[in-house]
Amino acid sequence: MTRSIRPSALRVGAVALAVLLGAATPAAAQPDPETIVNAFEAVLGPIRTHRPSHPKGLCAAGHFTATPDGTRLSVAPVFSGQRNTALIRFGVAGANPNASDSARGTRGLSIRFESPSGDLFEMANISAPVFGAMHPQAFVDGLLSRANDPATGRPNPERAAAYATYLAANPSVGNQGRYIAANAPPVSFATTPYWGVNTFLFRGQDGQVRPARWVFEPRAGVMRLTAEQMQSMGANFLADELRRRVAAGPVEFDMVLQFPGQGDDLLNPTIAWPDDRPRTVVGRLAVTAVEAGPGGPCDPISFMILDQAPGIEMSDDPILQARAAAYAVSLSRRVGGGNSPDPPPFSGTWELTAEVSSRTTSNGGGFGGGVLPRSYFFLAFTITPSLSSAAISASLNPRATSTSRPC
Numbered sequence: 001m002t003r004s005i006r007p008s009a010l011r012v013g014a015v016a017l018a019v020l021l022g023a024a025t026p027a028a029a030q031p032d033p034e035t036i037v038n039a040f041e042a043v044l045g046p047i048r049t050h051r052p053s054h055p056k057g058l059c060a061a062g063h064f065t066a067t068p069d070g071t072r073l074s075v076a077p078v079f080s081g082q083r084n085t086a087l088i089r090f091g092v093a094g095a096n097p098n099a100s101d102s103a104r105g106t107r108g109l110s111i112r113f114e115s116p117s118g119d120l121f122e123m124a125n126i127s128a129p130v131f132g133a134m135h136p137q138a139f140v141d142g143l144l145s146r147a148n149d150p151a152t153g154r155p156n157p158e159r160a161a162a163y164a165t166y167l168a169a170n171p172s173v174g175n176q177g178r179y180i181a182a183n184a185p186p187v188s189f190a191t192t193p194y195w196g197v198n199t200f201l202f203r204g205q206d207g208q209v210r211p212a213r214w215v216f217e218p219r220a221g222v223m224r225l226t227a228e229q230m231q232s233m234g235a236n237f238l239a240d241e242l243r244r245r246v247a248a249g250p251v252e253f254d255m256v257l258q259f260p261g262q263g264d265d266l267l268n269p270t271i272a273w274p275d276d277r278p279r280t281v282v283g284r285l286a287v288t289a290v291e292a293g294p295g296g297p298c299d300p301i302s303f304m305i306l307d308q309a310p311g312i313e314m315s316d317d318p319i320l321q322a323r324a325a326a327y328a329v330s331l332s333r334r335v336g337g338g339n340s341p342d343p344p345p346f347s348g349t350w351e352l353t354a355e356v357s358s359r360t361t362s363n364g365g366g367f368g369g370g371v372l373p374r375s376y377f378f379l380a381f382t383i384t385p386s387l388s389s390a391a392i393s394a395s396l397n398p399r400a401t402s403t404s405r406p407c
């Protein structure tokens with residue numbers, strides 16, 4: 001069933017969802033999703049139209065098919081071995097919609113898989129094997145340490161000092177920065193690996209549950225910019241490069257699962273597991289079409305790190321547990337016109353459609369104990385007309401030019 005709902009209904013729906021998800025998380029000390037997104041806004045200004053993380057990006061489409069090993073290792077619909085359609089977004093990390101493609105930082109690969117039976121699975125991956133926070137509260141503290149204090153117009157020195165002390169005591173938080181410093185940006189969205197970073201639990205056909213992390217390995221090989229290219233390539237080459245490449249043939253990635261060894265930390269995404277851990281190729285993603293310009297069907301959705309319990313379930317990694325609800329709140333603010341009393345920055349006609357029952361999965365909910373009917377989750381996240389890129393550019397928040405790299 002498809003029905004239209006108003007933006008305000010989206011906001012209520014997404015926030016209610018976020019509250020449910022937040023309530024389902026196991027760690028009592030987690031900041032709630034509104035607090036997390038408020039911390040983004042404290043640094044960047046109100047979220048109105050674009051993502052507070054990876055706002056620069058482009059939308060693509062393709063398909064994903066599991067290998068026989070993938071089908072063996074997960075009972076999730078996405079791994080059935082049938083072809084899933086894939087809505088794909090490539091992004092450039094940071095909070096700046098005009099970020100330079102030549103600058104160091106991570107690139108993103110976000111995917112919404114849809115199985116032939118209508119099951120959805122979503123993920124957002126980055127081109128680094130680790131994240132820059134091991135707990136949501138530390139993530140919030142990191143953001144707030146950079147936020148201007150309204151009283152002084154500058155970051156609060158005590159907050160900044162407290163966060164610096166935390167960083168000194170937790171050196172693994174710097175692993176992502178060290179990886180980025182050691183690895184130049186890719187020459188193409190098609191020539192870098194993208195890691196899921198967090199640990200998920202895969203239930204195989206044999207009933208066994210195996211913790212694993214994934215990486216999408218580029219079939220084109222890994223190719224990075226030289227120091228000279230980082231100076232010469234300019235700020236905006238990635239989108240057209242991908243369009244040209246896909247016009248010549250599909251761009252493919254192998255999805256590879258990595259399994260932990262003795263002593264590997266399953267719940268800390270700032271530490272990568274050693275390279276010699278067992279790996280299995282579980283599927284292939286093919287990118288077959290790229291939007292001609294900015295915008296498109298990726299803009300009004302969020303890639304909300306779904307699980308497909310019991311085939312692919314979230315681990316208790318607190319960062320992972322915090323993500324989906326924060327993405328829901330962020331989505332509700334940027335498509336619902338922000339969280340401020342000001343009017344929304346775009347006023348074109350747009351209609352939100354939601355497919356309610358047809359998305360109900362055969363395998364139930366999953367967040368924090370399976371109490372959430374999956375159909376509820378898919379209530380609100382498609383807007384049919386593309387937001388016009390002109391409207392988006394016209395309404396860009398001038399404060400959102402920070403080069404911070406929250407994700």
Ligand code: HEM
Nearest residue numbers: 051053054089108110124125131196197302326330331407
């Ligand atoms: C506490 C941890 C995290 C928080 C609070 C957080 C928050 C967010 C938010 C609010 C968005 C924008 C969502 C939207 O408006 O649609 C976002 C986007 C994104 N995040 Fe995170 N994130 C976290 C961890 C991570 C991690 C570990 C990764 C890497 C695997 C990651 C990768 C991404 C990517 C690739 C996007 C862009 C998604 C897109 O293309 O729509 N994030 N994040």
